[in-house]
Amino acid sequence: MPLHPLIRRLEDLGYCSQTVQAAFRTLLNQRDCHAEDVCDSEENVNSLLDIILGVQQEDNEHSEDEDGAATCDVSGSSGEDEDSDEASSSHGDDDYDSDITGGGNYGEDEDWHAQAQESTDDDLVMVPQTTVRRKTNSGKAPQGPARRRSTDMGSHQQVGIAAFATANAGGNGGAPAWMAPPTAEEIESVQSGRVEALLEFANRRVFGNDGFRPNQLEVMKTSLSGRDVFVLMPTGGGKSLCYQLPAVVSPGITVVVCPLLSLLQDQVRALCSQSGGGVPATFLSSQQTQDEVISVLRELRKERPSCKLLYLTPEALVKGNRIKDLLDRLHQRGRLARFVIDEAHCVSTWGHDFRPDYAQLGILKERYQRVPIMALTATATEEVKKDILRKLSIDRTATIFKTSFHRPNLDFIVYDKPTGNTADGKPADMEMLVAHITQKGVNTSGIVYCLSREDCEDVARYLNDSGIRAAHYHAGMTPKQRTQVQNKWRDGEVAVVVATIAFGMGIDKANVRYVIHFSLSKSLEGYFQEAGRAGRDGLPSECVIYSAPKKDGNRLSFMIHQGGKGNRDAAMRHLQEMVEYCNARRRCRHQILLQYFADNSLTAGCGNRCDNCNNRNNRGWSYMENGQELGPPRLPPWMPLLEDPEGGRVNGAKRGGRTAGGGAGQKRPAPAGTADINTGFQTAASLMQAGASKRPAQGKSRPFGFQTAATLHNNATANAASSGGVQGSGLHAARAQQRPTQPSGFVTVTGGGSYGNAHVTSDASAIMGKSADAARNPFMRLGAGSSSTNDQAGAITESSGAPGRRSNAAIMAANAAIVRAAAAGCVLGDSGVPRKPVISARAHAMQAASARLRRQQQAMAQQEAAAVKASRPAAPSSSLLIEDL
Numbered sequence: 001m002p003l004h005p006l007i008r009r010l011e012d013l014g015y016c017s018q019t020v021q022a023a024f025r026t027l028l029n030q031r032d033c034h035a036e037d038v039c040d041s042e043e044n045v046n047s048l049l050d051i052i053l054g055v056q057q058e059d060n061e062h063s064e065d066e067d068g069a070a071t072c073d074v075s076g077s078s079g080e081d082e083d084s085d086e087a088s089s090s091h092g093d094d095d096y097d098s099d100i101t102g103g104g105n106y107g108e109d110e111d112w113h114a115q116a117q118e119s120t121d122d123d124l125v126m127v128p129q130t131t132v133r134r135k136t137n138s139g140k141a142p143q144g145p146a147r148r149r150s151t152d153m154g155s156h157q158q159v160g161i162a163a164f165a166t167a168n169a170g171g172n173g174g175a176p177a178w179m180a181p182p183t184a185e186e187i188e189s190v191q192s193g194r195v196e197a198l199l200e201f202a203n204r205r206v207f208g209n210d211g212f213r214p215n216q217l218e219v220m221k222t223s224l225s226g227r228d229v230f231v232l233m234p235t236g237g238g239k240s241l242c243y244q245l246p247a248v249v250s251p252g253i254t255v256v257v258c259p260l261l262s263l264l265q266d267q268v269r270a271l272c273s274q275s276g277g278g279v280p281a282t283f284l285s286s287q288q289t290q291d292e293v294i295s296v297l298r299e300l301r302k303e304r305p306s307c308k309l310l311y312l313t314p315e316a317l318v319k320g321n322r323i324k325d326l327l328d329r330l331h332q333r334g335r336l337a338r339f340v341i342d343e344a345h346c347v348s349t350w351g352h353d354f355r356p357d358y359a360q361l362g363i364l365k366e367r368y369q370r371v372p373i374m375a376l377t378a379t380a381t382e383e384v385k386k387d388i389l390r391k392l393s394i395d396r397t398a399t400i401f402k403t404s405f406h407r408p409n410l411d412f413i414v415y416d417k418p419t420g421n422t423a424d425g426k427p428a429d430m431e432m433l434v435a436h437i438t439q440k441g442v443n444t445s446g447i448v449y450c451l452s453r454e455d456c457e458d459v460a461r462y463l464n465d466s467g468i469r470a471a472h473y474h475a476g477m478t479p480k481q482r483t484q485v486q487n488k489w490r491d492g493e494v495a496v497v498v499a500t501i502a503f504g505m506g507i508d509k510a511n512v513r514y515v516i517h518f519s520l521s522k523s524l525e526g527y528f529q530e531a532g533r534a535g536r537d538g539l540p541s542e543c544v545i546y547s548a549p550k551k552d553g554n555r556l557s558f559m560i561h562q563g564g565k566g567n568r569d570a571a572m573r574h575l576q577e578m579v580e581y582c583n584a585r586r587r588c589r590h591q592i593l594l595q596y597f598a599d600n601s602l603t604a605g606c607g608n609r610c611d612n613c614n615n616r617n618n619r620g621w622s623y624m625e626n627g628q629e630l631g632p633p634r635l636p637p638w639m640p641l642l643e644d645p646e647g648g649r650v651n652g653a654k655r656g657g658r659t660a661g662g663g664a665g666q667k668r669p670a671p672a673g674t675a676d677i678n679t680g681f682q683t684a685a686s687l688m689q690a691g692a693s694k695r696p697a698q699g700k701s702r703p704f705g706f707q708t709a710a711t712l713h714n715n716a717t718a719n720a721a722s723s724g725g726v727q728g729s730g731l732h733a734a735r736a737q738q739r740p741t742q743p744s745g746f747v748t749v750t751g752g753g754s755y756g757n758a759h760v761t762s763d764a765s766a767i768m769g770k771s772a773d774a775a776r777n778p779f780m781r782l783g784a785g786s787s788s789t790n791d792q793a794g795a796i797t798e799s800s801g802a803p804g805r806r807s808n809a810a811i812m813a814a815n816a817a818i819v820r821a822a823a824a825g826c827v828l829g830d831s832g833v834p835r836k837p838v839i840s841a842r843a844h845a846m847q848a849a850s851a852r853l854r855r856q857q858q859a860m861a862q863q864e865a866a867a868v869k870a871s872r873p874a875a876p877s878s879s880l881l882i883e884d885l
């Protein structure tokens with residue numbers, strides 16, 4: 001008799017024929033119909049699958065009855081005596097997981113390792129989820145035959161697809177499929193296309209995914225073949241699925257070692273609430289109540305526990321005798337499917353997040369030789385990788401999977417962190433952060449990383465005071481407080497989390513658009529992991545460091561030397577690498593990061609997705625001086641007035657007045673008087689006021705200090721007025737526009753006071769040769785306008801490049817330079833000492849022409865006077881004057 005198409009389809013998916021046929025009979029019984037009445041539809045496939053997968057549940061319910069314990073009842077009031085005794089003996093006995101603290105490696109106050117210091121909080125205690133019921137799509141518990149397992153394939157040799165089917169269909173009578181070392185046939189069997197089909201099916205049904213990400217399938221298949229696996233995958237790459245899916249489809253329990261209690265709780269919660277009906281998972285921790293622990297232990301001691309994944313902290317595993325005992329029992333019964341070491345970089349003393357208890361995990365191979373291990377991490381250099389493999393004793397056996405670390409949707413940028421205060425007394429770095437986040441959008445989801453808990457609280461407060469919804473997060477808070485922050489952030493109630501690195505591992509929010517490091521990370525590995533929280537949905541996102549290597553570096557190295565544990569030399573080396581990354585001005589940042597992880601996958605450029613490539617390719621900045629990487633301050637384009645850390649007292653003096661305009665990158669002596677007048681990072685408004693208050697008496701030259709573009713702009717009018725320009729000579733402006741190469745300074749100087757502003761604008765257009773650009777960019781316009789009305793400012797423009805001949809980018813840079821110079825309170829670099837600008841030949845020519853003009857004006861005035869006297873009309877002066885120039 002031909003097989004019903006439905007049965008064939010499920011067999012094709014990898015289910016054993018007998019299981020499917022039994023399920024099919026159940027379906028017919030339920031519907032009270034004949035086989036020919038059941039069509040080959042998706043809905044019916046699902047119904048059959050529900051019945052198949054439901055068998056396990058029924059079996060569990062049955063074994064609960066047998067055991068006399070309802071495992072969902074955390075009070076565990078009725079249980080086996082044996083369990084109860086054991087459980088009660090565990091009361092107050094914290095020999096398992098007695099210490100969830102990871103210790104602070106490098107400083108008590110910092111969160112480097114304090115993430116693991118989880119204080120008790122009742123609200124956070126997870127209800128064990130071992131008996132999360134699978135629901136059908138309709139929400140009802142699946143119906144199905146209670147004892148189908150006797151008909152399932154039971155031979156322990158039938159690993160692979162049959163094993164999955166039997167596992168899901170109610171077990172195989174306890175046959176320890178994984179106890180026997182896999183034969184070549186078995187390996188081949190599980191690597192066949194049928195395994196793939198089953199994994200695809202379970203991926204869709206249980207996890208709701210349409211497909212696999214790079215390497216996921218290969219990792220799963222290798223692990224299912226019984227081999228040890230080492231997985232290197234970037235943050236957000238999908239490491240969890242690599243072990244969760246094999247756990248679902250293979251018999252027995254997958255034990256997952258996870259460094260953080262909060263992370264482990266999140267994982268269990270997420271698994272239990274999978275849309276496909278939930279994956280039975282649980283955890284053991286010292287944070288659970290005695291009853292909860294009893295309940296979990298009882299469940300795990302059953303002949304066939306329903307639980308597929310058991311999460312543990314490393315401390316629990318290596319220190320807890322009770323846990324070891326539990327694992328021994330599971331092992332003896334052949335129920336240990338595999339060990340998973342999540343965040344495996346914690347194993348290595350060379351890694352950035354070493355945990356002593358992780359280093360003890362080598363006991364797993366010693367004790368449970370044939371249980372495969374899967375180690376996963378997002379950050380490991382070659383050195384760290386080797387160390388992990390060796391410490392876990394899988395260096396000879398593990399298959400290594402390495403997925404490219406390249407994150408093409410991330411922009412890696414370093415800005416120089418400003419020092420000092422703004423003119424109105426606000427901290428310049430905070431103001432820059434506020435402007436940065438505002439520019440991103442105050443509701444846009446982001447993370448700001450700080451070095452210490454105190455910094456987090458200060459920054460979060462400042463952001464809130466500035467109208468940005470922010471919350472701090474660090475290991476000094478109770479678990480409840482941290483969960484609240486995390487939830488608010490997840491739900492969009494809070495836009496920005498300001499955190500120590502306690503906020504990191506396991507944060508799975510897709511739409512984080514920026515990660516700003518307000519202080520350096522302690523290593524590139526750590527940085528890459530923290531920054532990798534951005535853009536997990538694949539959309540463009542920014543990873544920015546506010547770099548103050550000296551200050552942060554000192555703080556970090558102090559912490560390293562204060563710290564008791566860990567490898568100090570390695571820590572210092574990591575810090576040095578971090579500093580070098582920040583200081584790099586030429587090399588592509590994506591390349592630096594990838595090469596750090598020995599990843600050569602990025603052969604082409606990053607597509608200008610880092611500041612260095614962008615500056616080089618789009619702005620023509622070379623940053624090389626005498627073989628050294630140097631260059632202008634790295635400043636955010638969205639905040640020109642706060643963008644020059646060299647304008648600050650400290651930085652300006654330290655770096656010695658490199659040209660603000662940057663193109664040439666020439667070193668100049670620091671302008672005299674900088675230290676007196678510089679407050680750096682002054683707002684336009686305050687600078688304008690300062691400029692106004694310092695304005696000298698009419699006819700005297702204007703001070704350079706404290707002039708913003710706006711001030712200079714105003715001065716243009718004043719200059720024009722005081723220069724004795726010919727009243728009513730609107731033609732000046734018109735002529736200037738007609739002659740774009742016309743040196744603009746003189747046009748404006750000779751312009752009438754009443755329309756000096758107009759001259760500034762039009763002349764700026766003329767200088768640029770592109771009025772549209774000038775109109776679009778107020779700084780460009782004002783900068784150039786200023787220069788046109790002021791010899792000194794003119795010198796700035798000159799030194800920033802030749803007007804009219806530069807590219808847009810150069811013009812932008814030059815004008816930003818003017819603004820920065822003004823903001824810094826003096827003219828930097830090229831114009832030399834304030835009031836004694838370096839005036840180019842061209843500017844000298846302009847001055848000479850100006851003087852000539854004035855003489856002509858005087859002559860004209862005399863002529864006019866004579867003409868009036870002679871009752872003749874005055875000659876039109878302006879056209880003559882313009883032509884003379």
Ligand SMILES: Nc1ncnc2c1ncn2[C@@H]1O[C@H](COP(=O)(O)OP(=O)(O)OP(=O)(O)O)[C@@H](O)[C@H]1O
Binds near residue numbers: 211234237238
């Ligand atoms: N095959 C897939 N299809 C669709 N989504 C997937 C797939 N694999 C994983 N994901 C999703 O990608 C996101 C990131 O996965 P996961 O948390 O496992 O990353 P990770 O590699 O563990 O990252 P991290 O190192 O940051 O913890 C999750 O939301 C997960 O559901």
